Amino acid sequence: MADLPRILFLSNEAPHTAAAGAIIFHRLLQDYPADKLLVVTNSTLPTESGRLTCRYESLKLPVDRLNRTRLAHWRPILRALGGSALPRLGRVDALLRGFMPDVVVTLMQDSWFYDFAARYARARKLPLLLFIHDLAHGFEPVPSSLKELQLRRDRAVFQQAARRLCVSPGMTSHFQREFGIESEVCLPPRSDAPPTQDPEACRLLKTPGRLTLGYAGGLHYGYGEQLLQMLPILRETGTVVELFGSLPSGKVAALRNATDVLHFNGYSSSPEQAWCELLARCDAVLQPYLNPPGEHHLQYRTHFPSKLGDCLSLGLPLLITGPADASGVVWCLDHPGCALTVTSPGDLPAALKRLRNDADVRVMIARAAQIAAAAFASAPLRSHVIASLSNVAATH
Secondary structure, eight states, rough: OOSSSEEEEOSSSOOSSSHHHHHHHHHHTTSSSSSGGEEESSSOOTTTOOOOSSEEEEEEGGGGGTTSTTTTTTHHHHHTTTGOOOSOTTHHHHHHTTOSSSSEEEESSHHHHHHHHHHHHHTTTEEEEEEEEEEOOOOOOOOOOHHHHHHHHHHHHHHHSEEEESEEEHHHHHHHHSSOOOOEOOOOOOOOOOOOOOGGGSSSSTTTTTTEEEESSSSSSTTHHHHHHHHHHHHHHTOEEEEEEEOOOGGGGGGOOOTTTTOOOOOOSSSHHHHEEEEEEEEEEEEOOOOOOOGHHHHHHHHHOOTTHHHHHSSSEEEEESTTTSSSHHHHHHHSSSSEOOOSSGGGGHHHHHHHHOHHHHHHHHHHHHHHGGOHHHHHHHHHHHHHHHHHHHOO
């Protein structure tokens, strides 16, 4: 590994094991030599999370003080108006302490920080490798009068990047239409050692006569709202959902009152532990896209469910609900048999009853899912990223 490039990972999302995007980076870079990787981030890492063995440095931007204040909505506005050109690049130099990067890597998520990373790469004449997991402007609303300026700034960063790794085919298609610039797909890797069972084990229901679904993930992006819509159907079909993650709040706080069909288990110590607990308690795994998607439509078409590879590996059948053009639904439809997909809300009761009543169907889907999960094997995806980094550094 002596010829691998030295990476300056300059991003608001740092590699660790306690959040979806961070887990992706942790898995992709976990074998990278520690002396060839430096992480510089403005995020506060959870104390209990696992990290890479390389050096991590904190770099807060002055504008970060607006976070979680009544003025937070000014953050993307100020960026669109050019404010992200103000943070001093020398602050990064001061953190290098002898580290001489060959390539800068960032995530297109916090516009102030990926602008900062792009400026640093340009000023220091370093190539930029860009990851895109979500549409950044979906999290950073600006007045309509500034949207064109916001997109122009995003396009400049996208165009500057020597390589652009998008999380889904839908994302690459979006940017081809939006910016006329090509990119490539890098699916989110599953765990190196995903919890798994023989699909035959799901032939017997955990509770005779009752289907128990498991969901490990957040309730944002409309997932919690889909669970709200499902409550009458869960009760009608006698289905229970075991939830592993944060307690409901905000617009989905009412889920807390549905303890007859929703069981809240909180966070586990690691993603793998959550899957082990889900395997022990559940008959099938759930991916609940909101349908119809409402304001989440574009996000669903472009992002990708980061845990899909782990879900498919379990040896449980996957039930995925959502619009037919949601990226996770599209992927499952393109791999027939790996999931029970429900694109029409009216078909959900029959799907739940089918999973409950037909053991052969449960086993068949679980077996096909494990085969399809090979697309998310971490080693090939890791090799793809390392090859991209090496190519970018060598051709700059």
